[in-house]
Amino acid sequence: MSPARVGVITFPGSLDDRDAARAVRIAGAEPVPLWHADHDLQGVDAVVLPGGFSYGDYLRAGAIARFAPLMAELVPAAHAGLPVLGICNGFQVLCESHLLPGALLPNAGLHFVCRDQRLRIDNVATAWTSEYAKGQEVVVPIKNMDGCFTADAATLAELESSGRVVARYLDVNPNGSLGDIAGITNEAGNVVGLMPHPEHAVESLTGPTTDGLGFFTSIVKRLVNA
Amino acid sequence: MSQVDSVSVALQTPGQPQPYKELGMQDDEYQRVREILGRRPTSAELAIYSVMWSEHCSYKSSKVHLRQFADKAPQTDILLVGMGENAGVVDVGQGWAVTFKVESHNHPSYVEPYQGAATGVGGIVRDIISMGARPVAVMDSLRFGPADAPDTRRVLDGVVRGIGGYGNSLGLPNIGGEVVFDKSYAANPLVNALCIGVLRHEDIKLAAAPGPGNKVILFGAGTGPDGIGGASVLASATFEEESHKKRPAVQVGDPFMEKLLIECCLELYREDLVVGIQDLGAAGVSCATTELAAAGTGGMIVDLNAVPLRDATLRPEEILMSESQERMMAVVTPALVPRFLEICAKWEIPASVIGEVTDTGRLIMTWHGEVIVDLPPRTAAHDGPVYSRPMSPPPELAALQADSPGRLHRPSNADELRRTVLWLAASPNLASKEWVTSQYDRYVLGNTVLAMPEDSGVLRLDDETGLGIALSLDGNGRYAKLEPYAGAQLALSEAYRNVAVTGARPLAVTNCLNFGSPEDPGVMWEFARAVEGLADACLALGVPVTGGNVSFYNQTGSTPINPTPVIGVLGVHDDVRRRVSMAFAAEGTTLLLLGETRGEFGGSEWAHVVYGQLGGLPPMVDLRAEAALASVMVTGCYEGFFAAAHDLSDGGLSQALVESCLRGGLGCQVTLPGDPFAMLFSESVARAVVAVRPGFEGHVAALCEQAGTPVTRLGMVGGDSLNVALQTAEGAQPLFSIPLQELREAHEQTLPRYAG
């Protein structure tokens, strides 16, 4: 059986694309590099939008990348159920593309923050979190300038009542995010946006933990069983 | 259009006065230019010579001294590219090579801290790209005025944001550095940025333009009116009718453009599309064209009208001197130009062919069809003036050295010792730098094995074999002020030791020499002594200097900064999985102190923090002991003897224990064998504290015995406090105990208080 193929999109200014590809590989899938200017998703089984500063985060984080030709392919595919994980800048692009609600504003402290962050996984029904136990606490790096999740009150209430908050910050809220929200999912559970970086917690040599691997093994398992 | 000061005009108007003084040129330097050309220079030529012969580009005051790095270079075959290129390249084994270099951006960082620091990172990263390497990490060594001085917050906040803002956007992990506060840097902060790049041996690129007929391509950002104050003088002196807008004093960086440049260059290299490449830094197009031509076939023609401009009003002199960021110049064979431009377009990078390589031995530039530059490029790039400036020890030195800290009251009971441990741990120079380092991405690229607050940054280069490197960047201006020869050696010692305690074999050195005005004989003497000390020590330790940077004129009025050589040492890990961290995280491991402790307090943190005193002599340099300690550490780490290791430097054993306990979350119980004050706070060199895994105590003892490294058993790791006792004839007498929580608060609250 050939391994699942997980695409990793590179936008101009993407930074964690190689790291995301490594995490996909460690989880047992084949990473497929995808180029923002192409029109072809190359038949991948799932897609990761990696972290970074696409277009320098100029204007607004994710605002320009959202117009990439490949996004025109990705948005309908995601609506049709393709699993998509947006990490950090990827999360910002997903919000700008309206695949996920809300927006990410500059950190409340007005500084870039890089720290090993404790999180609680609150939704284990998504395509990317099935390998975690509900309420499981993990430590994963966070590193961003614009990580403050914001939405209007109705959207927020809807996210909470439908259990679409995927992960929350514990101990410290590093960026002023509403409801300590670190990640959310769409209604169908196939699109997930995360501010923390699970791809930097997949090897004990280079990460604070290997707690992030579950996001990648979740999708691999799902694709294999599909 | 105004008249152009072409070569033919220059020939017709030999007596025309020229503003060479305003451009910082001496009378005799100007005369030499006239001799070289056999006529007066055009204003464009004057622009080129004035920047290329500036202190910054020509190293005219430092050259005679820097030669020692080559003359005294240790015998080695690890240097694939030595000094003189954009950065040295070191063989780290398995076909891999590493290039690294540190550079200053001090003055711009005082004027506009954010942009000054940001463009400092940008500049050093381009040096590394131009060697053919992929940049893989950055480091930064920072010095500010006192933490509580009125202007420090502005400079500190801006500089840290700038380093982070630029480096984070490039996707380069920041893996270490320094933050030092001292009144000597109050109006003259030091911002030294280091970049590390990795490449295969066969991928090395050089800054040379060989092959007549090959095309010269300028790519990256447009050329704008950045950093051309001098050129405006020239332009307005020559073209009075032109109303020259105010030119910016500040260069602004575009990290997004630089990130694209990195990826674009790497793709160009992968397809082998360049025969020579050079980044544009200080002196911009002047520097890139003269250096490329001088190192190549010898000639080049350039059409300055082909340079893409951000500001259409720029005069040719201004184009030549512009220091706009994020630009590179490549030499490409004609057949490959279309593919080259295609790759630039893919990365959305503007690129234009601006000239061609020739074998005429002349650099010729045209502007609207007229020849405005016609000169032998070597004369601008390499044959600048060289000065042996007068030097003599600073008048105050003897008194300074005589004022030994021996006169200061020392903590004399357990309570005073305890308070001193906490006081030092909370002092701005020794306090946690988390406020700074949490603004830097240390994870990106996924190869960071150790980073702040560890002794060195450690990176994995090869996923399969575990090949890796370690880097540390250190300086100590107080030591160098007291004795510059020793001061430079002590900085090298510390960086060398920091690399070795992680288990890496120290290999090579880069340096950034931050000094006052070379026209001050006292400063010049300090500089010469520091260079001599560094060259001698590099020879003794067998680690060659691969490159570096000199920053002069760091002073306020006539008061220079403390002389501050900042030294970077690169080490190699054959298998990075065997690296050792400073964290006390394994209960029950045995703590040993390696090395000999003498009562050395000259220039110490203790004297600085408790009394604000600086005097006496710095700790004794002992390179033989340093090399012995390193051999113990490298072998011991590889063999898996150590659960933790931390070097001793500023603040001595006290500070090392505090840091290792807090890092690992475990306390320790130590018994000091002699004078507790000296044991805790002396800054003797060539020492480290190690936690030995159970069962390996004998192996370590044998290893140390063989190397000639003294060993003192201190105690054990464990518990949740730092417990210190004194060995007496009656046994161990408890001195004091500090809960980790109390230590943590002392250590971690200082910087946020001043900076937040």
Place this chain on the structure above:
Amino acid sequence: MARVVVDVMLKPEILDPQGQAIARKLPQLGFEGITGVRQGKRFEVEVDGPADAAALGRVRKIAETLLANPVIETFELRVE
């Protein structure tokens, strides 16, 4: 050539962490009597030709699709 200014502000119901951080800082710096700060963006867009209805229409479209994020922001156009 004319200049159209686009002012982009967060919707009033959206929390503005940047503005709040500034407002919090003011009393520490000795500035009293400020009850709130909100931070937004200002774009100066240079159009080719006059700022006529067509040009304004184009800038409005740019503001809607790119310069402002309608989920959280509102914008206003002004000719300067």
Place this chain on the structure above:
Amino acid sequence: MARVVVDVMLKPEILDPQGQAIARKLPQLGFEGITGVRQGKRFEVEVDGPADAAALGRVRKIAETLLANPVIETFELRVE
């Protein structure tokens, strides 16, 4: 209560990478006829009491010290 608007822009001679990146992107998104974009900040400062000379003086001082960086930026005040 009154509102003072502070517009902060980079000085004209200072490079604006953000504005340039936006301007470069517009033609690719199908927007023609834009010759330049510059991006700045807009602050809405609410003052306690009327926007009289004293209040404006205070906001000006805040703009100088906190909202704008006088080395590279200029600012303008406006009462709304």
